Amino acid sequence: MLFNSYAFLFLFLPLTLLVFHGLRSRGWLGGSVASLTLASIAFYAYWRPPDTLILLGSVLFNFTIARMLVQPGENRSRVLLALGIAVNLGVLCYFKYFNFLATNLAAAGNIEYIARTIVMPIGISFFTFTQIAYLVDCRRNRTSEPNLVNYALFVTIFPHLIAGPIIHHAQMRPQFVAIARQAIDPEYIKMGMLIFVIGLAKKVLFADNLVVGADAVFNAADHGASLGSAAAWIGMVSYTLQIYFDFSGYSDMAIGLALLFGLRLPVNFDSPYKSRSIIEFWRRWHITLSAWLRDYLYIPLGGNRHGELARLRNIFVTMLLGGLWHGAGWTFVIWGALHGAYIVVNHALHIGKDRSALPEPRHTAAIKQAATLLLVMIAWVFFRAKTVPGALLLLQSLVPATAAPAQTPEGLGLVLAFWILAGSAVVLLAPNTQQLVRYSDRLAEPLILPQGPAWTALFAARPALPATPAVAIACGLLFAIAFAQLWRPQIFIYFNF
């Protein structure tokens, strides 16, 4: 069920909220948490009911392993953790990488291989990563969950189940305990609605209109059609904006939905296209995945503990595997490798330099931001293209001297130009969602951050957004506009991963 579908917005969500808050109003707080677990499983089952067995099997398996992990015994726990990770990765590899590996091995051995029909359960990458992190955290005594219903809720809670943000049990458990014991602050609901509507608008207004340009150009490139330079740039920029609005819109919607149930999910995007270096970009883009890769891959690989060269190698390997996590294809491997190389170079340039230097002049910052964005866009070409030759053709076409004379693919009109300009203004100039509403995902902080100097001047003089009638009206009108775009719902890009 898509967040941007009628079935979700007008059936599933109201019903789930009604049951959840209805039970709470009668004092059945524990029952409300159980109802949320059941609703989340029903949400998942809506896609392909048989996949629910895989999800529930995975939940049961990891819960069992984790219960055994928290019992004493160092050697035993090491074996159990290895077993847990191996089974999780084994299942993920089968569904996601079997055909990719088999096809490439067969090609290397000059053997004919007919790909099997393997339907990947939706969200498997996310719930696998979530649970691997949980097992590791259990072994490190960072967390533990004795209650199967709570554990199932942690893994399956529907706002994050399909495409994140990737959550950690230590972060969610106190919240589950809290909503089972005490009333939910009404501020959560107001802020949740606001963030959800902003996310919905990002998705259906921006991403779903930008997809026209991206699809037209990338499909043409994948089919080997000659592209003009302008068309190539339009395609690349369209996709750069589309994937941001699509994924950050989804993340906003997930955060907003969780707030409706009294839960805070981690922030996943922080204006990534304003970054002035690739290192900064990865601190702002898909933040929860970056943190996961750092904590559960880069650090176990050795992190920075064995010298500068080993550190750079570990960074590169981490990004390469991060690319492969996104999909079983050479385009994703190249995307990961490119980012790995970018970061390695970025780090290498910083070796021996004092980072606490004076603030940069404005033009230097602008050049760095533009250069970073260009590198990110070039990498997105591989991420979006279905084939490596298609990506190379598009990149080649970016240069006017090498672009073949070509017809402009359909769909690249004024409407698209409007969305590109509007989208660029939003990502480069406007505050992001959490800045707008002053949302904090840190449980130790108040939900709505107080006025502070960090906020952009545009909004600095205004009170917290969710608290005024004007904001409620604006939120309603934005929902109406977004609602009008729902009649051709598009799937979220990250649902494919």
Place this chain on the structure above:
Amino acid sequence: MPAITLRRFLRLFAVSALAGVAAMVALPHDKFLRYQALNDGSAPTAYWIYERIHDDATPIDVAFIGTSRTGMSVHSRRLEDELQRRGVTAKAVNLYLVKTGVNLQYVVARELLEARTIKLLVVEIDEREDRKPHPDFIYLADTSDILAAPLLVNLNYLSDIARLPGRQAGLFIETQMRRSGLQAPGAFPPPYEGPNLDHGQFLTTLDGVKHDRRVVHTEAQMAALRAAEDAAITPPLLPASMSDVEFRLSRYYMVRILDIAAAHGVRVVFLYTPRYGGPNQPQPYLQYAARADLINPWSQLQDYRLWSDVTHVNWDGAQRLTDYVAQALADRTELR
């Protein structure tokens, strides 16, 4: 500005959202663009229908309304020639739309009858009634049609209502852009084809695919196709006494077609477009028999070599059926 309670926040949100949706539904647009919007390959005639009705002064004496069965069966230019051969001068149009659903046929019939003076309206009737509304109703119907559509047993009612604000807003923007000369080139379907849009030996759909209509299957192939089609048919779900409920939507709109034609003083004739191996009489016709005659070409279409699939005749079948219809129309008084 003061902080507000959750209750007030929700109330303001709901009121402004509803007001926004209502405002979008009320946005005006150029109906021409509405018909242009249904220009995908599977529905290749909507754009032409609008232009034929409103922009082409060529008279319309007899108009055919129906699905692709009618579209593939009646060749309007051949029909005009055959009528001429029988001493009747009349201009014919085939205003079919692919996919089934009488509600959309009603929309086309009304568009025609309100804009043009015609002599005879020929409406398709099949061996079975539709349970479901036409999926493209949302594209062509007026706002009032969508809002006032029957709610009972109308599987698309809620989704059509939900899609209405988006349709209206999109068409409004497109209308304003077009008036400002900003419409992107290539956004329009092919140029107007003239007063007759017929499919002869070949059918080229808007997706560029050219379908050969001269194809002939063997009898065994047709039997297999028919068996597959039979297996896919859902028999009536409710008892016969409740068929008015199950097929309410089709009947409601068929009666409205008859009513609006009567209001414009136009006679209606039903044309039975049977499926291969279908019954010799269309059972649904019986309920309208008092209001309109039936042209029944069933006996002409029993040869398996006249069919390209179970529900569509091939080019030979179309010629035979068109000639039969021409004779039936020539025998009537409306066109003389």
